[in-house]
Amino acid sequence: MDVSAGREQAEALDAADPVAAFRDRFVVDDDSDLVYLDGNSLGRLPKAVAGRLDQVVRDEWGHGLIRSWDDWIDAPAQAGEVLGRHLLGARPDEVLVCDSVTVNLYKLAAAAARARPERRVIVTDDDNFPTDRYVLAGLAEERGLELRLIHADIDAGLDLGTLAAAVDDDTALVCLSQVAYRSGALLDMAEVTRIVHDAGALVIWDLCHSVGAVPIELDAVDTDLAVGCTYKYLNAGPGAPAFCYVRRDFADSLRQPIWGWFGGHEQFEMGPTYRPADGMARFLTGTPPIAGIRAVQTSAELLAEAGIGALRAKGVAMTEYLVALADAWLEPLGFRLASPRDPAQRGSHVTLHHPEAWRICQALIQRAKVIPDYRTPDRLRLGPAPIYTRYVDVWDGLDRLRRVVEDRVYEEYSAEPTRVT
């Protein structure tokens, strides 16, 4: 892609963007001149979510009080149904919105391990997101299982030959991220599922970095289990409740370890013995966080209105544009693309390697009003969320980035990374 036409090219791309109007559906300080490229970490606030939260808090809770539980009781499944239909390729009754990704992964992984009691190995890759690796390690330690960490390239992602060689008839469970959190590398869900199923094992997908950014067809590829977060491309707010998916014909055979009252049969009989609810509902635990769940549903409806196909098309076009700008401007400054070059092989974020990535990240935020994020050890991650990011944001962001590096502004910042979420 030739980017020599300058900012006008970005303006033209915005003028032709079929989902451009959705930016107005978000709270954006246009006068602040901020370029936000961290929607892959925390999505912007949709105006409809702010309104829905007001309604839940002031009307349903403030005025409806306990009576609102008649509606709230179905909130985890209602939000799950919307997410499933529009963004996950899942049928009703296959998705719940509840708990965090970490807790949901623990529940699903424990249930999956229990469903393959004669098998002793859990497989994941060494570049999977920390909470996935840690939860699986804890489960393996607790149950006397082996956690097998296979190597994934931190730029190119997991090679499926490596996966195929690692799963065997002792493998209970494989857990992988559809989109790698650092590189953005995108796995072929159908092919991975086939490899895992051929070995008689079960697969759990972590969809945190893919949901809302790439089309997902869980049912169509006949996969098993999935979890994902809702505060990145789903824009449901910091720490909003996560989701979990269990293939419908599979749910009744699974037992998860956290036997809470919301996951029991005939909850309000409060009987002496726990019996799991039929189907997916057994994956509920405690009282669900109603406001957060309603936010997830509203956010999912907004993405559905834009259409995941249109969002993915823009995500591909915008990251292609970003990569072309990076090639033209940043490669000469010592940057290297640390994501797959083929857009079909990556999600909606692009990662750049630079030895001074941490200091550059700080300078960008504090001096150039550009917000990317940093990932260890030396990565700058740029996530232009298709639903509200403009091509001019990408142009401005990369233009400011090159100036920060050319002018060596970053040298004023400490080389010692501190915490970054």
Place this chain on the structure above:
Amino acid sequence: MDVSAGREQAEALDAADPVAAFRDRFVVDDDSDLVYLDGNSLGRLPKAVAGRLDQVVRDEWGHGLIRSWDDWIDAPAQAGEVLGRHLLGARPDEVLVCDSVTVNLYKLAAAAARARPERRVIVTDDDNFPTDRYVLAGLAEERGLELRLIHADIDAGLDLGTLAAAVDDDTALVCLSQVAYRSGALLDMAEVTRIVHDAGALVIWDLCHSVGAVPIELDAVDTDLAVGCTYKYLNAGPGAPAFCYVRRDFADSLRQPIWGWFGGHEQFEMGPTYRPADGMARFLTGTPPIAGIRAVQTSAELLAEAGIGALRAKGVAMTEYLVALADAWLEPLGFRLASPRDPAQRGSHVTLHHPEAWRICQALIQRAKVIPDYRTPDRLRLGPAPIYTRYVDVWDGLDRLRRVVEDRVYEEYSAEPTRVT
């Protein structure tokens, strides 16, 4: 207590109530004529919580975006510190606000069982709240332990002689509710802790029905572990995040089973191996729900401003008044007190037994604008939360209740209980 003076007596009690002004700090539809006696199930909305949620959503998320994580990262511990200091008698670093009661109980119970590996028995009572019994049953099944259910009277609560006889040198863990969810019976925390510790076991308190209603001094009685919810007397909203407490000198020796990235040492190094954070922070799991946690902190600050001593004094006086009205008006109509008669032996709710409790509850809500709640099998539960309930609400509520029964209005309603939260 002589209640023959009628409603004027209630008005006089309100006029002399030192915390009466706090009612104005809540969203209350005064014109709706509603008598809300279900604060023990879902507390009313504090105006300050509505404002704080607006601030978190619109300012911190909407405008601050990812930068707000610099403050949010400490939210679970900050809210825990406020809760601990004002309402739990706990030092800083002993309380976290995170997850649900169910998930927190699972984490703490699993950690406690692991800390007593040579012991095989978990003890709770057969009238404990369902999620407690179920979580412990699940844990026992998973770990090959025995769950020993000791009998508690559903009106009078657990007899400590029964407890003492049931714990022995094979007991790993005892889990009890400080205030029983049905009867409101209040346990002596110091005495229970002594009995359990004498047997060399650990104790986990469920504080759901006591926190915010009775003074709690966890450190002073040298107890071990506790969990509790925040949507009852704490007024933090439906499904707001729960809290957990671990005695400070004890935290570093415990390992909980859900190894999430927020509970690890040096979280943002995202290193290859999970190592639990120092102290209480190891009980965090996934990304914490920020808005809900901020709501908990704001709610706790409001209760602290009123003072738990003043709230408890009003709780005692108001339930005494309620019992006196019930004795005078309801006992002749077939009701029987199903809570301890001594106010020192109960929390802030009072339960009445009546064979038609379910139908009476429905008639009260739908025809008399009084909201109590129903509990199986034949209990009407009345929870006049001290911070916003007036004595006239108690008078009006019980006056309407006697009329509903005298006039047999309840006979229009189905005898078949459906779900009640």
